Amino acid sequence: MSNPTNGKAHFAGPVEETFAKILDFYGIDWVYEPHTFPLEVDADGRVLEAFTPDFYLPQQNLYIELTTLRPHLARYKNRRMRLMRELYPDVNVKLLKRRELRDMLIKYGLMQEAEPIDGTQAQTREA
Numbered sequence: 632m633s634n635p636t637n638g639k640a641h642f643a644g645p646v647e648e649t650f651a652k653i654l655d656f657y658g659i660d661w662v663y664e665p666h667t668f669p670l671e672v673d674a675d676g677r678v679l680e681a682f683t684p685d686f687y688l689p690q691q692n693l694y695i696e697l698t699t700l701r702p703h704l705a706r707y708k709n710r711r712m713r714l715m716r717e718l719y720p721d722v723n724v725k726l727l728k729r730r731e732l733r734d735m736l737i738k739y740g741l742m743q744e745a746e747p748i749d750g751t752q753a754q755t756r757e758a
Contacts (some may be wrong), residue, residue: 640663642663643685643700644696646699647663647685647686647697650685650686650695650697651663651686653735654686654688659688659690659691660688661686661687661688661689662686662687662689662691663682663685663686664684664685664686665687666684666694666713667679667681667683668681668682668683668684668719668722669716670682670714670715670718671714681709682714682715684724685689691723692723693723693724693725694714694722694723694724694725694726695724695725695727696726698726698728699726700754708726709726712724712726
């Protein structure tokens with residue numbers, strides 16, 4: 632198995648589970664939501680806002696965040712990515728957006744998994 636959870640990760644959604652299956656198929660090691668990065672902290676050191684990327688690929692030293700939001704609703708994810716780059720310049724994070732995810736699933740022959748990403752049900756607000 633390519634991940635330390637032995638396939639027992641509890642994914643937030645089906646896109647994440649499908650992405651993990653693709654990583655497993657290609658033998659790419661991954662860890663699901665392994666680290667949370669504080670983005671805003673108050674004067675007492677309490678975290679007000681944080682970001683937990685969906686996957687970490689240790690061999691590539693790369694975090695992956697997946698989103699199925701409509702482009703005009705993804706503003707807050709783009710803001711988080713900008714803050715990540717500013718606050719953690721040495722951390723590699725890649726945001727895979729809805730179109731990129733859909734295209735990847737189609738490329739790998741996962742038409743059934745790609746179909747919901749094209750519809751409005753996949754375009755709800757994510758945390």
